[in-house]
Amino acid sequence: MNMGVRTYGSASLAGSLFLAAMTAGSAGGRSQPAPEEAAGKILARECYSCHNQVKREGALSLHTYRTLMKGGNNGPALVPGNSDESRMIQMVEGLLEPIMPEDGFLADQDIEALRAWVDAGAPPWEGDLGRMRLERLPDIRPAATVRPEVASLAFHPEGTMVAAGSYQEIRLLRPGEGVDARLTGLAETVRSVAFSPDGSRLASGAGMPSRFGEIKIWDPVTRELVRGWEGHTDCIYSVAFSPDGSVLATASYDRLVKLWEVETGREIRTISGHVDAVYSLAFNASGDRLASASADRTVKVWDVASGRQLGTPLSGATAELFAMAFYPGGRRIAAAGMDKMIRIWDLGEEGGVLAGSVFSHDGPVVDLSLTPDGNTLISAGADGRVKFWDAGSLEERKALQAQPDTVLALAVSPSGETLAVGRYDGMVVFEPIP
Numbered sequence: 001m002n003m004g005v006r007t008y009g010s011a012s013l014a015g016s017l018f019l020a021a022m023t024a025g026s027a028g029g030r031s032q033p034a035p036e037e038a039a040g041k042i043l044a045r046e047c048y049s050c051h052n053q054v055k056r057e058g059a060l061s062l063h064t065y066r067t068l069m070k071g072g073n074n075g076p077a078l079v080p081g082n083s084d085e086s087r088m089i090q091m092v093e094g095l096l097e098p099i100m101p102e103d104g105f106l107a108d109q110d111i112e113a114l115r116a117w118v119d120a121g122a123p124p125w126e127g128d129l130g131r132m133r134l135e136r137l138p139d140i141r142p143a144a145t146v147r148p149e150v151a152s153l154a155f156h157p158e159g160t161m162v163a164a165g166s167y168q169e170i171r172l173l174r175p176g177e178g179v180d181a182r183l184t185g186l187a188e189t190v191r192s193v194a195f196s197p198d199g200s201r202l203a204s205g206a207g208m209p210s211r212f213g214e215i216k217i218w219d220p221v222t223r224e225l226v227r228g229w230e231g232h233t234d235c236i237y238s239v240a241f242s243p244d245g246s247v248l249a250t251a252s253y254d255r256l257v258k259l260w261e262v263e264t265g266r267e268i269r270t271i272s273g274h275v276d277a278v279y280s281l282a283f284n285a286s287g288d289r290l291a292s293a294s295a296d297r298t299v300k301v302w303d304v305a306s307g308r309q310l311g312t313p314l315s316g317a318t319a320e321l322f323a324m325a326f327y328p329g330g331r332r333i334a335a336a337g338m339d340k341m342i343r344i345w346d347l348g349e350e351g352g353v354l355a356g357s358v359f360s361h362d363g364p365v366v367d368l369s370l371t372p373d374g375n376t377l378i379s380a381g382a383d384g385r386v387k388f389w390d391a392g393s394l395e396e397r398k399a400l401q402a403q404p405d406t407v408l409a410l411a412v413s414p415s416g417e418t419l420a421v422g423r424y425d426g427m428v429v430f431e432p433i434p
């Protein structure tokens with residue numbers, strides 16, 4: 001059944017978010033971005049994939065302004081105020097070998113923008129390029145939309161309620177009816193929400209960039225905050241309840257995974273092993289294993305009791321991983337991200353082997369979901385498409401019509417019949433799962 005399109009959300013300028021806040025001229029403006037914003041965007045798009053913390057070609061990392069200014073094997077990458085003398089500019093112009101980016105040429109206006117930035121004294125941009133790369137994912141930003149994005153979604157285990165994480169709030173909606181309640185008082189964008197398996201609790205993960213992660217536990221019936229605490233040193237991107245509901249796992253941009261006792265908020269353990277932001281987490285059905293997917297291009301599987309990493313990381317991805325799903329049997333994991341591929345790995349006692357892959361979208365994959373029977377894998381791409389795949393063979397079963405705006409979050413109903421799709425324009429749409 002198609003449950004139709006439901007709109008919700010209030011128009012608020014505050015909702016134009018970090019994303020819009022990073023664009024000079026803000027929502028709807030067409031004014032020229034500041035030189036450092038323009039340069040940061042080009043470096044994030046064209047150069048970061050080879051010059052980051054994991055892959056530091058020429059020993060040059062563009063992860064932060066500081067690492068860029070440290071330079072590479074041959075010294076400084078640029079001379080502020082003098083583009084002609086700058087190695088980086090000489091390389092993109094083709095005056096110095098090898099030409100950068102190594103896999104092609106920059107557009108003329110991009111070269112001009114980099115030049116203008118260096119000549120302006122190479123002022124620093126806000127934040128780091130890895131984050132800029134992620135935050136800028138939705139390229140097609142509507143000119144005048146002020147409605148907060150839907151950054152995260154979860155179905156209540158009884159199927160009667162959906163939680164949608166947005167800017168500084170969570171909306172509780174009833175499928176087919178609309179918004180029921182709003183939970184407010186959250187830091188920035190709520191990038192992750194999850195219901196406990198018995199449905200009695202809702203967990204949210206949010207936070208302030210480079211400052212703290214915020215974890216809150218709610219009662220979805222009374223809508224009251226049960227408990228809240230700060231953890232991590234950066235935003236939280238994923239929260240997951242253990243199958244018995246006693247443990248909450250959180251993953252953060254600070255590269256760490258943490259386990260918490262839900263009843264008290266006490267930290268049980270920190271799991272460190274990723275070398276870049278961790279974007280997605282999932283427990284297996286028995287709760288003895290936890291998987292995490294990271295911008296470091298790996299999925300790692302952890303023994304929950306000891307915090308020990310099991311086997312070698314699941315590898316093969318050539319860029320940041322944003323989304324992951326654990327198959328119901330606990331023997332298989334799917335993950336996807338920046339390189340537009342969906343990959344599946346079969347798990348052994350230790351580690352796992354790549355069991356399949358498919359080129360899935362004309363843009364990065366931002367979310368993945370599995371039906372409860374494990375038969376259908378669903379992907380959302382920054383290309384605005386939602387696709388249904390045979391979870392075993394990775395054959396495409398169906399694609400939804402292109403959405404009018406970037407899809408940021410997916411959630412499958414417990415019956416496996418309905419898909420909730422959360423979009424950048426603040427809409428949640430319900431679609432039947434074929």
Ligand code: HEC
Pocket residue numbers: 043046047048049050051057058059060071072073074075076077087088091092098100101102103106
């Ligand atoms: C596909 C991979 C790739 C991309 C994309 C890429 N680079 Fe590089 N870059 C390299 C490699 C490999 C080297 C090392 C070359 C060597 O030492 O011969 C390098 C070296 C450099 C160096 C010199 C570092 C040193 O001190 O030796 C600079 C500066 C540089 N790149 C700038 C850029 C800029 C600016 C961009 C984007 C416009 C970019 N690169 C995109 C692969 C890449």
